[in-house]
Amino acid sequence: MSESSAAATPDGGLVLRGLGKTLGGRxxxxxxxLTVAKGELVCLLGPSGCGKTTTLRMVAGFVEPDHxxxxxxxxxVTTLPPERRPTAMVFQNYALWPHxxxxxxxxxxLKLRKLxxxxxxxxxxxxxxxxxLSHHIDSRPAHISxxxxxxxxxxxxxxxxxxxxxxxxxxxxxxxxxxVRVRDEIxxxxxxxxxxxxxxxxxxxxALSVADRIAVMNTGRIEQLDTPSGLYDEPxxxxxxxxxxxxxxxxxxxxxxxxxxxxxxxxxxELSALADSTRVFGVRPENVVIGxxxxxxxxxxEVPRGHFREVILTIDGADTDTPVRSYIPVGTPPVSxxxxxxxxxAHGYPDESxxxxxxxxxxTSGV
Amino acid sequence: xxxxxARRAGLAAFLTIFALxxxxxxxxxxxxxFSGTWQYPHLLPDTWTxxxxxxxxxxxxxxxxIRLSLVFAPVVTIVSAIICLPAAYAFARYEFPGRRxxxxxxxxxxxxxxxxxxxxxxxxxxxxxxxxxxxxVVIVQLLGTLVFMTWxxxxxxxxxxxxxxxxxxxxxxRPWRVFARVTFPLAAPGILVAMxxxxxxxxxxxxxxxxxxxxNYVTMPSTMYELVVNYPGQVAAVFSVLLAIPxxxxxxxxxxxxxxxxxxxxxQLR
Numbered sequence: 001m002s003e004s005s006a007a008a009t010p011d012g013g014l015v016l017r018g019l020g021k022t023l024g025g026r027x028x029x030x031x032x033x034l035t036v037a038k039g040e041l042v043c044l045l046g047p048s049g050c051g052k053t054t055t056l057r058m059v060a061g062f063v064e065p066d067h068x069x070x071x072x073x074x075x076x077v078t079t080l081p082p083e084r085r086p087t088a089m090v091f092q093n094y095a096l097w098p099h100x101x102x103x104x105x106x107x108x109x110l111k112l113r114k115l116x117x118x119x120x121x122x123x124x125x126x127x128x129x130x131x132x133l134s135h136h137i138d139s140r141p142a143h144i145s146x147x148x149x150x151x152x153x154x155x156x157x158x159x160x161x162x163x164x165x166x167x168x169x170x171x172x173x174x175x176x177x178x179x180v181r182v183r184d185e186i187x188x189x190x191x192x193x194x195x196x197x198x199x200x201x202x203x204x205x206x207a208l209s210v211a212d213r214i215a216v217m218n219t220g221r222i223e224q225l226d227t228p229s230g231l232y233d234e235p236x237x238x239x240x241x242x243x244x245x246x247x248x249x250x251x252x253x254x255x256x257x258x259x260x261x262x263x264x265x266x267x268x269x270e271l272s273a274l275a276d277s278t279r280v281f282g283v284r285p286e287n288v289v290i291g292x293x294x295x296x297x298x299x300x301x302e303v304p305r306g307h308f309r310e311v312i313l314t315i316d317g318a319d320t321d322t323p324v325r326s327y328i329p330v331g332t333p334p335v336s337x338x339x340x341x342x343x344x345x346a347h348g349y350p351d352e353s354x355x356x357x358x359x360x361x362x363x364t365s366g367v
Numbered sequence: 368x369x370x371x372x373a374r375r376a377g378l379a380a381f382l383t384i385f386a387l388x389x390x391x392x393x394x395x396x397x398x399x400x401f402s403g404t405w406q407y408p409h410l411l412p413d414t415w416t417x418x419x420x421x422x423x424x425x426x427x428x429x430x431x432x433i434r435l436s437l438v439f440a441p442v443v444t445i446v447s448a449i450i451c452l453p454a455a456y457a458f459a460r461y462e463f464p465g466r467r468x469x470x471x472x473x474x475x476x477x478x479x480x481x482x483x484x485x486x487x488x489x490x491x492x493x494x495x496x497x498x499x500x501x502x503x504v505v506i507v508q509l510l511g512t513l514v515f516m517t518w519x520x521x522x523x524x525x526x527x528x529x530x531x532x533x534x535x536x537x538x539x540x541r542p543w544r545v546f547a548r549v550t551f552p553l554a555a556p557g558i559l560v561a562m563x564x565x566x567x568x569x570x571x572x573x574x575x576x577x578x579x580x581x582x583n584y585v586t587m588p589s590t591m592y593e594l595v596v597n598y599p600g601q602v603a604a605v606f607s608v609l610l611a612i613p614x615x616x617x618x619x620x621x622x623x624x625x626x627x628x629x630x631x632x633x634x635q636l637r
Contacts, residue, residue: 061537083537087537089534095528095531156534157537
């Protein structure tokens with residue numbers, strides 16, 4: 001069994017096959033398949049309760065899957081306890097041991113492996129140097145900052161040279177500025193040592209900026225597994241379109257090169273994922289082009305957002321309550337009153353309840 | 368400015384009253400243990416003496432009761448820890464049928480006047496031939512320690528975040544090592560408090576010990592009853608001072624190890 005699996009996925013640093021878990025009568029993870037290549041960083045992205053953390057904990061060995069299997073470098077680990085898996089986890093709250101120093105925390109796993117004192121010291125020193133914390137080697141975790149605690153947790157995981165690194169919302173306890181810096185550091189270290197990594201997050205911004213590929217999860221399944229740009233440019237499902245980036249959803253139908261929304265007809269340069277069942281169109285705000293041609297629309301207001309401006313529009317005759325957002329570069333002349341819009345690109349989805357689901361609040365730096 | 372003065376005056380008044388009512392009797396007791404004659408209304412004894420101390424320490428009965436107390440208290444504390452700590456861990460970490468019921472039931476031994484419990488226990492002890500035995504005294508003293516020894520360590524164990532244990536598993540530690548290196552050290556301050564309270568509970572237990580142990584095993588608190596009736600007041604004072612020594616020492620220890628540092632640090636970290 002294991003040999004055939006290994007042969008089938010020669011590049012799989014981590015393979016999850018048909019993974020499922022039911023807790024308290026609720027299916028948390030439901031037949032999940034995922035292959036993470038050696039050295040690749042894959043993000044599990046999804047809203048809370050989508051099963052992403054449970055998936056991660058199954059890989060680490062803290063949750064036993066009801067069915068399915070987990071392979072690391074072709075070796076099945078599904079039934080192994082956490083201490084015998086070649087995985088290392090960075091916990092959301094860092095889970096540093098407060099009664100040990102930074103050195104003690106990082107050295108813990110090495111001492112269990114019965115290494116010589118000198119080797120423990122050398123490897124802890126190297127790991128702390130990697131995360132830039134050599135000067136805090138004798139500090140207690142409570143006496144260093146949140147960002148530093150985070151890096152100790154990372155050093156503690158990396159010092160054991162795991163085959164798979166697991167990061168559970170590693171940035172959620174940091175403030176916004178620090179988050180970006182630590183995020184870049186994690187990515188840089190991950191690429192430098194080339195470790196297979198799974199990162200769990202609910203923050204699309206974080207996922208888009210660090211991942212090689214992103215698995216968007218919803219109700220225990222992967223909705224789409226793609227590169228960050230693939231995910232942003234070609235969201236395959238309505239859920240993905242709404243969860244990643246900002247998206248205008250308009251109920252409508254395709255009409256040649258136009259999108260018909262209620263009584264309005266908006267010209268569209270490119271229509272993707274069109275089918276007979278298409279009832280809803282997703283349009284990125286940067287693809288709502290305000291110009292001299294297209295469907296008549298009215299500017300409701302304009303919001304400066306730093307490096308771009310957000311224009312909120314209603315399209316004449318499109319009897320929908322949701323306004324349309326458009327992003328225009330800073331420096332273009334202000335728009336107001338009557339304008340004309342066309343769509344540079346629109347994605348079709350077979351969903352009728354467009355107005356019922358609102359797109360998540362736009363994240364400025366994600367665009 | 369005025370508010371601060373008023374607050375200070377209030378605090379001073381509080382401390383004075385506190386000293387008068389709590390420390391005052393203790394000071395009086397300590398002085399009395401060294402007093403020969405002490406006439407009202409003199410603030411200090413008229414004559415000083417150590418004869419009550421030599422009387423207590425030379426008396427074979429009193430000396431043996433001190434020795435017995437110093438044997439029973441540690442034995443009871445250790446037996447109580449052996450019985451209760453695994454239970455405390457189970458209460459903290461596992462969900463099992465009857466968990467809540469058992470937790471509350473532990474209180475039941477403290478909810479009723481002890482003497483009633485002791486009397487009904489005496490019946491059982493007679494038939495088991497435990498009356499007047501060492502084991503019988505240990506069992507009767509254990510009763511008073513069960514609640515501390517289960518509830519406090521259970522709270523200490525459950526305040527150790529699971530993720531700290533999981534992190535240790537993840538780093539390669541087997542479950543028993545996780546307990547030895549992470550769970551136990553982090554719960555240790557709570558366990559220490561429980562052991563000190565158990566020690567004091569056992570050390571101060573009089574009724575049950577007297578009922579079960581007399582006349583073979585008469586500990587310090589049981590002896591107190593006798594002293595109050597048969598000896599001059601000063602001997603009782605000496606004895607009270609002796610009884611207070613372990614409490615004072617242990618509470619100083621708690622202060623040093625529990626109030627300061629490590630425990631508080633541990634809880635800042637989520």
